[in-house]
Amino acid sequence: xxxxxxxxxxxxxxxxxxxxxxxxxxxxxxxxxxxxxxxxxxxxxxxxxxxxxxxxxxxxxxxxxxxxxxxxxxxxxxxxxxxxxxxxxxxxxxxxxxxxxxxxxxxxxxxxxxxxxxxxxxxxxxxxxxxxxxxxxxxxxxxxxx
Amino acid sequence: xxxxxxxxxxxxxxxxxxxxxxxxxxxxxxxxxxxxxxxxxxxxxxxxxxxxxxxxxxxxxxxxxxxxxxxxxxxxxxxxxxxxxxxxxxxxxxxxxxxxxxxxxxxxxxxxxxxxxxxxxxxxxxxxxxxxxxxxxxxxxxxxxx
Amino acid sequence: xxxxxxxxxxxxxxxxxxxxxxxxxxxxxxxxxxxxxxxxxxxxxxxxxxxxxxxxxxxxxxxxxxxxxxxxxxxxxxxxxxxxxxxxxxxxxxxxxxxxxxxxxxxxxxxxxxxxxxxxxxxxxxxxxxxxxxxxxxxxxxxxxx
Amino acid sequence: xxxxxxxxxxxxxxxxxxxxxxxxxxxxxxxxxxxxxxxxxxxxxxxxxxxxxxxxxxxxxxxxxxxxxxxxxxxxxxxxxxxxxxxxxxxxxxxxxxxxxxxxxxxxxxxxxxxxxxxxxxxxxxxxxxxxxxxxxxxxxxxxxx
Numbered sequence: 001x002x003x004x005x006x007x008x009x010x011x012x013x014x015x016x017x018x019x020x021x022x023x024x025x026x027x028x029x030x031x032x033x034x035x036x037x038x039x040x041x042x043x044x045x046x047x048x049x050x051x052x053x054x055x056x057x058x059x060x061x062x063x064x065x066x067x068x069x070x071x072x073x074x075x076x077x078x079x080x081x082x083x084x085x086x087x088x089x090x091x092x093x094x095x096x097x098x099x100x101x102x103x104x105x106x107x108x109x110x111x112x113x114x115x116x117x118x119x120x121x122x123x124x125x126x127x128x129x130x131x132x133x134x135x136x137x138x139x140x141x142x143x144x145x146x
Numbered sequence: 147x148x149x150x151x152x153x154x155x156x157x158x159x160x161x162x163x164x165x166x167x168x169x170x171x172x173x174x175x176x177x178x179x180x181x182x183x184x185x186x187x188x189x190x191x192x193x194x195x196x197x198x199x200x201x202x203x204x205x206x207x208x209x210x211x212x213x214x215x216x217x218x219x220x221x222x223x224x225x226x227x228x229x230x231x232x233x234x235x236x237x238x239x240x241x242x243x244x245x246x247x248x249x250x251x252x253x254x255x256x257x258x259x260x261x262x263x264x265x266x267x268x269x270x271x272x273x274x275x276x277x278x279x280x281x282x283x284x285x286x287x288x289x290x291x292x
Numbered sequence: 293x294x295x296x297x298x299x300x301x302x303x304x305x306x307x308x309x310x311x312x313x314x315x316x317x318x319x320x321x322x323x324x325x326x327x328x329x330x331x332x333x334x335x336x337x338x339x340x341x342x343x344x345x346x347x348x349x350x351x352x353x354x355x356x357x358x359x360x361x362x363x364x365x366x367x368x369x370x371x372x373x374x375x376x377x378x379x380x381x382x383x384x385x386x387x388x389x390x391x392x393x394x395x396x397x398x399x400x401x402x403x404x405x406x407x408x409x410x411x412x413x414x415x416x417x418x419x420x421x422x423x424x425x426x427x428x429x430x431x432x433x434x435x436x437x438x
Numbered sequence: 439x440x441x442x443x444x445x446x447x448x449x450x451x452x453x454x455x456x457x458x459x460x461x462x463x464x465x466x467x468x469x470x471x472x473x474x475x476x477x478x479x480x481x482x483x484x485x486x487x488x489x490x491x492x493x494x495x496x497x498x499x500x501x502x503x504x505x506x507x508x509x510x511x512x513x514x515x516x517x518x519x520x521x522x523x524x525x526x527x528x529x530x531x532x533x534x535x536x537x538x539x540x541x542x543x544x545x546x547x548x549x550x551x552x553x554x555x556x557x558x559x560x561x562x563x564x565x566x567x568x569x570x571x572x573x574x575x576x577x578x579x580x581x582x583x584x
Binding site: 310311312313316317318320321324342347349350351352353354355356357360408410 | 464498503506
């Protein structure tokens, strides 16, 4: 089992709001950044997947906010592929403060594979390389390297 | 029971992504817009609440995406206050295409009341006017007027 | 000469940053919102233009910030089409506080017409209806109605 | 003269729009990211500056777009401090495609130093450490290391 480093994101000034914390909507954007990174880390790329006409729209998303992130913080995001059947997949996420080690948020997203007209794609048959890449992600462990 | 019109939002060009649909993170922003509108509609304002030092940070949020919104669409958002105990509250949302009438998404957010240092505020005792405003929202019905 | 009302935008919570003012990047987004509105106001729509494969990418943009907008404010945006030759156009903008009447910002954007492959389009010949719509905008006056 | 590497940014999916290119407003956000990085690179931090109550609001910003960035691209941003008198400063930027080496955009921002109530701050007298940090930036060269 390969060990992948967590995705690292430095909080941007424009991600904060007048409550002086990161606006809650940005966590969904960080989840997305970490998915792109995650696929990259096992040698496949979202951009390549999309150039083949394979999209992975979000069917559902949630986030539970434990402790706010602020400008100046760096956060680590640990994505985990929980389910994948060639047609749909779900990912869960933990957001950890890099310096504090505190759990800032947990969340999840559900996706399908679809073409540009939002018609479903079954990757096992139509895109076996994508199917294999996601199979690898199922067994990937995202953890801080020791 | 008062009847409040749904919140209307015209999809912005910058809200779309290269999948040619609205980026999923924006639904959490629309939910927020509709909360501000909702409180306005019963005669209280978020800006006034914040000027008193009362924040309402998001503890959790979710959205289930049924059908994509696109540039050129106008969406109607129907917020509903489901729970409120003076200290925490939760809101659910339906997003409907204005022209199509189709259900585009459903979602929810959970909040508490807190001061600028993220210490909890009990509105019944400390801010009875805010308490009364939210009590009114519990009984408000958001619906298209006939 | 037709008189068009200014575009009205209520500042969103998520548009603010931890300086407690609207993040400066959002003014470019408001300019875009006002362009879409502006074209709508003379009976043409951006969405229709795009459905014909006519894009209007931004070649340049600037904004001078005079006084910050904050959550709770409503701003009025007065767009003005300054130049249009069928192939390129430029728009200038004034952002005014609705309540205060104060000038908050001025700015401008430059555009061309292009197809999905970013090849230039000459509207006079290829899309006379778009050409006529922009000609009308050249003579439109955006002002508060008395 | 110290040589600082350019700021590197991987285009995020959510930064694109339905024209399939990066939305033009995001370049102002990238400029901001690169300013934060730039100050970091000479050993000072925006977060520390803000914790001392010293803000640097944007007085003006512009961007000229030469060639669009797309999802999958990585861009390099070369910031340059052009003027600094202890009270105001201006920064210019070049955005280069990392793989293509092509110039994608150029731009600039103007800033002052201000406190939380937007009152001007003269750093030479009130915050000599910030004054010295910016003096160092005036002499910093942002370039690809050979």
